[in-house]
Amino acid sequence: MVLSRDFAVKAALAGSALLSSAVLFYYGTGETPLWWAPWCAALIVLLAAPRLPAPVAFGMAASAWFLGSLNMLRYTYNILATAPDAAVSVAIAIVLSMIVPACVFGLAALLFRGCVRRGLLWQGALCFASAWVTFEYITSVTSPHGTFGNLGYSEMNVLPLLQLASVTGIWGISFCVFLLPAAVAALFAGAGDARQKSMLVFGVGGFFAVVLAFGFWRLEPVPNARPDASIEVGLIASDLPENLTISDPGRDTNRKLQDYADHAATLVLHGAQIVVLPEKLGVEIPATIGADDALLQNFADHNRARIIAGLIRKDGPDLLNEARIYTPAHAPLTYDKQHMLPAFESRLKSGTTRTLMRGAAGLLGVAVCKDMDFPTLSRQYGNDGIGLLLVPAWDFGDDNWLHDRMAVMRGVESGFTIARAAKEGLLTVSDDRGRVLAQQTSKAAPFASLLASAPVRHDDTPYARFGDWFAWLALAMLAAIIANVRFGRRR
Numbered sequence: 413m414v415l416s417r418d419f420a421v422k423a424a425l426a427g428s429a430l431l432s433s434a435v436l437f438y439y440g441t442g443e444t445p446l447w448w449a450p451w452c453a454a455l456i457v458l459l460a461a462p463r464l465p466a467p468v469a470f471g472m473a474a475s476a477w478f479l480g481s482l483n484m485l486r487y488t489y490n491i492l493a494t495a496p497d498a499a500v501s502v503a504i505a506i507v508l509s510m511i512v513p514a515c516v517f518g519l520a521a522l523l524f525r526g527c528v529r530r531g532l533l534w535q536g537a538l539c540f541a542s543a544w545v546t547f548e549y550i551t552s553v554t555s556p557h558g559t560f561g562n563l564g565y566s567e568m569n570v571l572p573l574l575q576l577a578s579v580t581g582i583w584g585i586s587f588c589v590f591l592l593p594a595a596v597a598a599l600f601a602g603a604g605d606a607r608q609k610s611m612l613v614f615g616v617g618g619f620f621a622v623v624l625a626f627g628f629w630r631l632e633p634v635p636n637a638r639p640d641a642s643i644e645v646g647l648i649a650s651d652l653p654e655n656l657t658i659s660d661p662g663r664d665t666n667r668k669l670q671d672y673a674d675h676a677a678t679l680v681l682h683g684a685q686i687v688v689l690p691e692k693l694g695v696e697i698p699a700t701i702g703a704d705d706a707l708l709q710n711f712a713d714h715n716r717a718r719i720i721a722g723l724i725r726k727d728g729p730d731l732l733n734e735a736r737i738y739t740p741a742h743a744p745l746t747y748d749k750q751h752m753l754p755a756f757e758s759r760l761k762s763g764t765t766r767t768l769m770r771g772a773a774g775l776l777g778v779a780v781c782k783d784m785d786f787p788t789l790s791r792q793y794g795n796d797g798i799g800l801l802l803v804p805a806w807d808f809g810d811d812n813w814l815h816d817r818m819a820v821m822r823g824v825e826s827g828f829t830i831a832r833a834a835k836e837g838l839l840t841v842s843d844d845r846g847r848v849l850a851q852q853t854s855k856a857a858p859f860a861s862l863l864a865s866a867p868v869r870h871d872d873t874p875y876a877r878f879g880d881w882f883a884w885l886a887l888a889m890l891a892a893i894i895a896n897v898r899f900g901r902r903r
Contacts, residue, residue: 422464426472429460430479437480443487443814445566451593453480458540458597461525469525474518481510484561487810509561516547524594526897528601533608534615535893536601537594541587542890548586549883556754558785559818563589568817572627574846577824578873579626580882581787587886588623591616631845634869641869643773643800645841646684647833647862648675649854656835658692658724665694669704669721673711675859680715682863690835691722691749691781691806692733701725705736705744712738718769722780722804730761735778735804737769745769749780750789766793774799774868781805781834784819787826787880794826794876799868801830807837812853816840820848827871831864844871 433453440449457476461469488509520543527536544563552559559565564585567573576584595616599609655668676687696704704723712719718739725734733749748763766789769776777798783789784803793801801823807815816838823830824846831841839852839862850864 422468425460426464426468429456430472430476433457433476434479437477438483441480441561441563441566442483443811447567447570450563450566450589454590455593455597457521458524458594459600461521461597462528462601462603464525466522466525470518470522473521474514477517478510478514481513484509487808490810491808508555513547513561517544520544520547523894523897524597527893528598528603530897531604531608532893532897533598533601533604534595534612535896536598537591537612537616538889539893540594541591542886542893544590545583545587545883545886546890549583549880549887552786556751558751558782559787560785562586565814565817565821568820568846571631571846572624574821574824575627575630576623577821577846578630578827578871578875581825581875581880582821583880583883583886584623587882588620592620637867637869641773641799642865642867643771644683644685645800645802645831645864645866646676646679646682646687647831647839647841647852647864648672648679648687648859649690649833649835649837649839650859651836651854652858655693658695661695661697661700661726665696665700665723666704666707668693669707671859672721673707673719675861676711676717676719677715679861679863680717684717684863686718686720686776686802686831688802688804688831688833689719689721690833691735691804692835693721693723696723696725698726705738708736708738709744712740716740720778720802720804722806724760731759732763733757733760733780734763735767735780735802737767737778739769747778747780749783751782751786753782766796768796768798771868774870776868777801777828779803781807784815784822784830784832787822787875790822790826791876791879794828794870794873797870797872798828799870800866801828803830803832805832805834805837807834809836812837820846825873826876827873829866829868831866833862841866843867844869 433456436449436453439446440453457473520540523543524536524540527539548562559582562582564582567585595612598612672689679687708719708721720735720737722735725732735747737745745767747767750763752760752762767778775798777793779801803819819830819832820842823842823844827844829843833839835854837854839860841849841864843849850862852860852862854860
């Protein structure tokens with residue numbers, strides 16, 4: 413009777429924790445997350461884990477994460493359904509983006525459970541957060557999708573916390589999201605003495621006090637900022653069906669470029685000094701590129717404004733996803749996209765160099781769409797000293813907020829403004845603090861446009877200089893805590 417009652421209590425605890433945390437993960441991650449929901453979801457899981465048998469705790473935690481990640485199932489299927497070998501691609505995506513992270517989350521909960529049941533409270537809190545950061549970092553350097561899906565993107569609307577990325581990269585944001593609930597759960601785990609709890613409260617409380625104080629300080633107006641260190645940027649994107657197709661080289665590409673140039677001229681009349689068009693407007697071959705270059709170069713010369721267009725260019729046997737930059741009285745510059753979207757862009761050759769431009773307000777750089785999923789390229793631009801990164805892009809509609817904010821994160825990490833124009837996405841200008849200065853959806857008009865004043869200001873951030881040091885610190889903390897737990901068990 414006692415056994416049956418104990419089983420029923422634990423089953424009810426596991427079930428209620430699983431369902432409530434799964435709902436919170438569902439709304440706290442994915443395309444448009446609620447920033448507070450993953451904190452609460454992790455807290456519920458970790459409050460329950462030490463009170464459950466190890467297999468049940470693992471199953472509860474892993475299932476909660478997996479069910480929550482179903483918020484991306486429709487998005488994943490819609491994208492990959494048109495890819496080559498769609499069924500295989502969808503299956504692989506589900507395993508890598510849902511099942512594997514769920515198992516890692518379950519194992520991290522087990523580590524937390526093992527620590528706090530031994531009275532190792534602060535070790536439990538640190539190992540849980542460090543385990544997740546370690547997993548996300550390893551994923552980012554091995555996956556063709558970089559940091560896509562990182563938990564830190566759920567906090568893009570929490571500007572004081574977001575400033576931590578300028579020091580630690582996105583890894584510090586994920587660490588915070590899981591550290592605080594792990595610390596609170598450890599305090600209520602029914603283990604440890606008063607001294608350990610005091611250490612945990614003062615340690616974690618002091619850490620968050622420093623993080624938030626730094627964040628609010630960094631959001632203060634920049635002292636001694638140059639009043640003229642800004643540039644008027646125009647962004648344009650069209651989601652008309654005839655403008656979303658990647659046409660064969662010829663008249664259709666020239667027609668699209670002419671239509672975009674006509675709308676860009678209106679922005680120039682209202683003050684635009686640079687106009688950014690989206691990615692993959694058409695296909696260029698040697699026979700057609702001269703006429704298209706002449707069209708946009710004439711626009712730049714006549715309007716005395718730069719214009720940047722994303723095009724697919726055939727160069728011998730290679731296909732390049734290219735941003736072509738037209739400057740008054742100068743030959744066109746090019747930037748070749750470095751990070752390709754698997755399946756859809758597998759035939760394209762990756763670029764290897766950055767493109768820098770000197771303007772009256774400061775140094776400018778160029779990237780293309782998925783390049784912004786990877787911190788390394790932006791960090792290199794940060795070390796070049798750019799103040800503004802111009803990004804032609806093409807999103808998938810459903811991911812417009814998420815993919816846009818991933819680019820915003822790169823500006824915070826490496827210290828520059830982002831101006832990004834995306835078909836089936838958003839037109840956005842954001843500063844080096846992650847503040848969205850202006851935004852428009854590409855669905856707003858047949859040719860949606862945005863005109864905004866973009867600060868050209870470079871901030872020399874610790875993250876740009878020292879890279880992923882915090883991710884390596886998290887890995888080292890995780891290894892040290894696991895070794896300590898194993899040593900304690902043997903003793």
